Amino acid sequence: MHTVAIVGVGLIGGSFGLALKEHGFAGQRIGVSSPGTIDAALRAGAIDRGATLAEAVHDADLVYLAQPIGRILSVLRELDPMVRPDALVTDAGSTKHLIVETARRHLRRCAFLGGHPMAGKESRGVANAGADLFRNAQYCLTPADPADLETPAARAFRDWIRRFGAREVVVGAEEHDRMVALSSHLPQLASTALASLLADDEELLAGPGLVGATRLAMSSYDIWRDILMTNSGAISEALTAYIQKLEYLRENLRSRALEEEFQRASETAQSIRQARSQPAEPGQ
Amino acid sequence: MHTVAIVGVGLIGGSFGLALKEHGFAGQRIGVSSPGTIDAALRAGAIDRGATLAEAVHDADLVYLAQPIGRILSVLRELDPMVRPDALVTDAGSTKHLIVETARRHLRRCAFLGGHPMAGKESRGVANAGADLFRNAQYCLTPADPADLETPAARAFRDWIRRFGAREVVVGAEEHDRMVALSSHLPQLASTALASLLADDEELLAGPGLVGATRLAMSSYDIWRDILMTNSGAISEALTAYIQKLEYLRENLRSRALEEEFQRASETAQSIRQARSQPAEPGQ
Numbered sequence: 001m002h003t004v005a006i007v008g009v010g011l012i013g014g015s016f017g018l019a020l021k022e023h024g025f026a027g028q029r030i031g032v033s034s035p036g037t038i039d040a041a042l043r044a045g046a047i048d049r050g051a052t053l054a055e056a057v058h059d060a061d062l063v064y065l066a067q068p069i070g071r072i073l074s075v076l077r078e079l080d081p082m083v084r085p086d087a088l089v090t091d092a093g094s095t096k097h098l099i100v101e102t103a104r105r106h107l108r109r110c111a112f113l114g115g116h117p118m119a120g121k122e123s124r125g126v127a128n129a130g131a132d133l134f135r136n137a138q139y140c141l142t143p144a145d146p147a148d149l150e151t152p153a154a155r156a157f158r159d160w161i162r163r164f165g166a167r168e169v170v171v172g173a174e175e176h177d178r179m180v181a182l183s184s185h186l187p188q189l190a191s192t193a194l195a196s197l198l199a200d201d202e203e204l205l206a207g208p209g210l211v212g213a214t215r216l217a218m219s220s221y222d223i224w225r226d227i228l229m230t231n232s233g234a235i236s237e238a239l240t241a242y243i244q245k246l247e248y249l250r251e252n253l254r255s256r257a258l259e260e261e262f263q264r265a266s267e268t269a270q271s272i273r274q275a276r277s278q279p280a281e282p283g284q
Numbered sequence: 285m286h287t288v289a290i291v292g293v294g295l296i297g298g299s300f301g302l303a304l305k306e307h308g309f310a311g312q313r314i315g316v317s318s319p320g321t322i323d324a325a326l327r328a329g330a331i332d333r334g335a336t337l338a339e340a341v342h343d344a345d346l347v348y349l350a351q352p353i354g355r356i357l358s359v360l361r362e363l364d365p366m367v368r369p370d371a372l373v374t375d376a377g378s379t380k381h382l383i384v385e386t387a388r389r390h391l392r393r394c395a396f397l398g399g400h401p402m403a404g405k406e407s408r409g410v411a412n413a414g415a416d417l418f419r420n421a422q423y424c425l426t427p428a429d430p431a432d433l434e435t436p437a438a439r440a441f442r443d444w445i446r447r448f449g450a451r452e453v454v455v456g457a458e459e460h461d462r463m464v465a466l467s468s469h470l471p472q473l474a475s476t477a478l479a480s481l482l483a484d485d486e487e488l489l490a491g492p493g494l495v496g497a498t499r500l501a502m503s504s505y506d507i508w509r510d511i512l513m514t515n516s517g518a519i520s521e522a523l524t525a526y527i528q529k530l531e532y533l534r535e536n537l538r539s540r541a542l543e544e545e546f547q548r549a550s551e552t553a554q555s556i557r558q559a560r561s562q563p564a565e566p567g568q
Contacts, residue, residue, distance in 0.1 A: 118491045138489055169489065179489045182482060187497035190474055193529040195549035198466060198556075205422055205453065205463045206556050207402045213471035214553040215496045221546035232537040239534040243527050245477040250523040253516040262505035265479035269498040272482075272490050 001156040002027040005060035007053060007075060009033040009041040011121060012092045013066030014129030017046035022131035023163040030056040041126045057082040062157055065091035069099065069226035076102045076112075083110040088153035090115045094180065095231040096142045096173040104144060111151050114142035114173055116180070117166065122218070135165035142173040181234035185227060186242055189235070191216035285440045286311040289340035289347045291359060293317040293325040295405060296376045297350030298413030301330035306415035307447040314340040325410045341366040346441055349375035353383065353510035360386045367394040372437035374399045378464065379515040380426045380457040388428060395435050398426040398457055400464070401450065406502070419449035426457040465518035469511060470526055473519070475500035 004020065006013045009031040017029045031038055031047035038050035053075065057063055061084065065072045072093045083089065087110045093099050096114045103112035119137040121128055139161050143149050149158065149170065161168060171179070195217035198204060228235065252258055288304065290297045293315040301313045315322055315331035322334035337359065341347055345368065349356045356377045363373065371394045377383050380398045387396040403421040405412055423445050427433050433442065433454065445452060455463070479501035482488060512519065536542055 116489075118489050120492055140489060169487070171489075176489070179485065179487075180491075182485060183488050183494055184491050186481075187478060187493055189530070189533050190478055191497060191553075192546055192549040193526060193533055194471060194474055195552040195556075196545050197470075197525055197529050199548050199552040201463065201466060203453070203463075204467050204556060205400075205402050205424060205455075205460070207464075207468045208404055209471055209500050210467055210556055212496050212499045213475060214549075214556055216493050217546075217549040217553040219546070219550070221543045224546065225543070228537050228542060235537060236534050239530055241481055242477060243530055243534075245481050246473070246523055246527055246530075249473050249477055250520050250527075253512050253519055258512060259505045259509070261480050262476055262501075262503070262508065264483050265476040265498075265501040266503070268479040268483040269475075269501040272479075272488060272494055272498055 001025070001062055001153075001160070003030065003059045004028070004062045004064060005030050005032060005051075005053075005056035006047060007032040007056070007063065007065045008067030008071065009037050009046060009126050010066060011124050011126070011129050011133070012117060012119070013064065014041055014044060014046040014126035015119075015131065015133035016064055016066065016092070017041070018044070018129055018131040019134055019164045020160065021045065023160065025160070028059070030060065032056050037126060044126050044129060046126055046129055053079075054082050057087075058084075060084070061087050061153060063087060063089040065089065065093070068223065069093045069095060069230055072099055073102050077106045080107050080109050083107070085109050086153060087111070088113060088151070088157055090157060092117055094184070094227050096140075096176045098230045100142055100144055100173040111148060111153060112144075113148050113154050113157070114144075116140040116142070116176065118184075119166075122215075124223075132165075134161070137166050138169045139164075139166035140169045140171055140176055142171060142176050144173075146170075177231050178234045178237075181231055181238040182241075185231060185235045186238040188216050188219060188224065189239065190242065192219075285309070285346055285437075285444070287314065287343045287345055288312070289314050289316060289335075289337075289344035290331060291316040291337065291340070291347065291349045292351030292355065293321050293330060293410050294350060295408050295410065295413050295417070296401060296403070297348065298325055298328060298330040298410035299403075299415065299417035300348055300350065300376070301325070302328070302413055302415040303418055303448045304444065305329065307444065309444070312343070314344065316340050321410060328410050328413060330410055330413055337363075338366050341371075342368075344368070345371050345437060347371060347373040349373065349377070352507065353377045353379055353514055356383055357386050361390045364391050364393050367391070369393055370437065371395070372397060372435070372441055374441060376401055378468070378511050380424075380460045382514045384426055384428055384457040395432060395437060396428075397432050397438050397441070398428075400424040400426070400460065402468075403450075406499075408507075416449075418445070421450050422453045423448075423450035424453045424455055424460055426455060426460050428457075461515050462518045462521075465515055465522040466525075469515060469519045470522040472500050472503060472508065473523065474526065476503075 029047045100114045195214045313331045384398045479498045
């Protein structure tokens with residue numbers, strides 16, 4: 001892997017560039033973004049130079065799409081004439097089935113491998129990027145076919161992900177979308193719904209738990225619009241399951257059944273913390 | 285105020301004792317708890333000595349009940365023969381209407397003023413108590429009659445609360461319970477329901493937002509049992525309103541109506557943070 005085009009140099013794209021450098025990548029990292037972002041990315045050391053999409057992709061053996069989902073879909077529709085046949089195109093979008101399907105239709109001349117690093121921060125932008133963003137994080141790969149993981153370009157890319165300290169999780173695109181609907185999109189909407197409901201109260205009695213419970217509610221709709229649009233089916237199912245669980249709690253407020261729910265929830269909450277603090281196995 | 289009986293010397297009771305000392309209280313702080321807790325409270329400097337309930341209350345001009353709600357209700361039923369007629373009994377229970385009603389029925393010889401400091405920590409017990417726990421926190425008072433705030437004992441108690449840096453919020457007991465059902469009990473059950481639902485998934489794709497969204501789910505049922513039992517009506521209504529909001533989001537996932545919900549939620553989440561970081565007005 002000699003030349004990487006990072007298309008969209010924000011928090012994720014910038015962190016990808018910084019992590020490459022940190023782990024000894026000696027090739028060129030070419031950024032594709034607005035002029036202001038390219039300047040900031042150069043100052044941060046996240047890329048070596050900026051270029052247009054066509055210029056950057058012309059030389060790249062890895063094309064890393066790290067824009068919002070809608071932009072990734074647009075780029076995938078125009079990328080085919082620009083790519084090298086031995087290149088790998090991958091992406092970091094938070095929903096996968098529409099992206100994988102769009103790549104299958106429009107990207108014929110080179111390989112594609114969908115990806116989703118389970119990493120992020122409240123603060124966006126390349127100014128908040130860091131070489132360690134992927135460390136100990138899960139990194140989903142959603143191959144259309146298992147063989148897509150074993151091409152030379154895919155193996156080279158996966159080696160870098162491992163060097164970053166991320167833990168590879170291979171899963172189908174539809175299954176990925178169902179899983180993140182529950183573990184990521186549902187928590188967002190649960191927090192948004194809570195904060196929106198509380199907007200009706202003039203004076204709030206706010207204990208310390210409420211601050212944490214409404215943290216996700218500060219997220220910008222700009223990011224979430226594309227996620228909601230491209231995963232509405234799975235999110236709708238997750239909301240239905242959540243509503244059923246809440247109805248069960250409501251019907252059992254004064255019963256010992258709630259003790260089991262608290263126990264079950266507490267164990268899951270603890271295992272989520274353990275999973276995120278567990279380091280990747282060396283050499284895995 | 286010369287002698288204070290702190291009944292239940294855990295996180296809240298211990299912090300009350302420490303805050304009194306920190307702000308110059310020169311009288312006696314008598315703790316009522318199990319022998320192990322009394323030892324820990326003496327080591328922490330939260331009380332001056334331990335005693336039985338009857339001994340402690342016999343001398344006290346302030347009786348501060350800081351046990352779980354069920355224990356507060358039991359003590360209120362047996363306290364009347366022990367109290368001084370000029371004493372004030374107050375409590376720190378997280379639900380109020382049943383406590384206020386129980387005090388009205390069983391505590392005839394001295395004044396009662398329900399209270400609820402909107403302060404807490406994930407870690408319980410006197411070992412985690414601190415003199416600054418109440419600083420910048422709301423402190424609810426739920427008088428059965430406005431005149432209950434103006435007795436000499438109540439004025440003395442309220443002066444201490446202000447010295448601790450807490451912000452007094454006067455509200456009826458039923459209204460308090462309706463408000464905390466939304467702002468405290470609902471967030472707890474929303475987090476418990478989310479984590480319990482996720483327990484079904486064998487492998488979780490867990491981003492950083494999920495850790496925050498499941499923090500409350502680690503709470504122990506021991507604390508919540510009494511809250512759910514003594515506020516089930518208001519909690520049931522809060523859950524119903526929350527479910528309706530979630531259904532609205534589900535029906536509008538692909539519509540711009542979601543943008544309004546995100547905006548409204550974000551503003552509320554920000555105002556919650558501002559309210560909690562805003563210092564009390566001096567002399568208020």
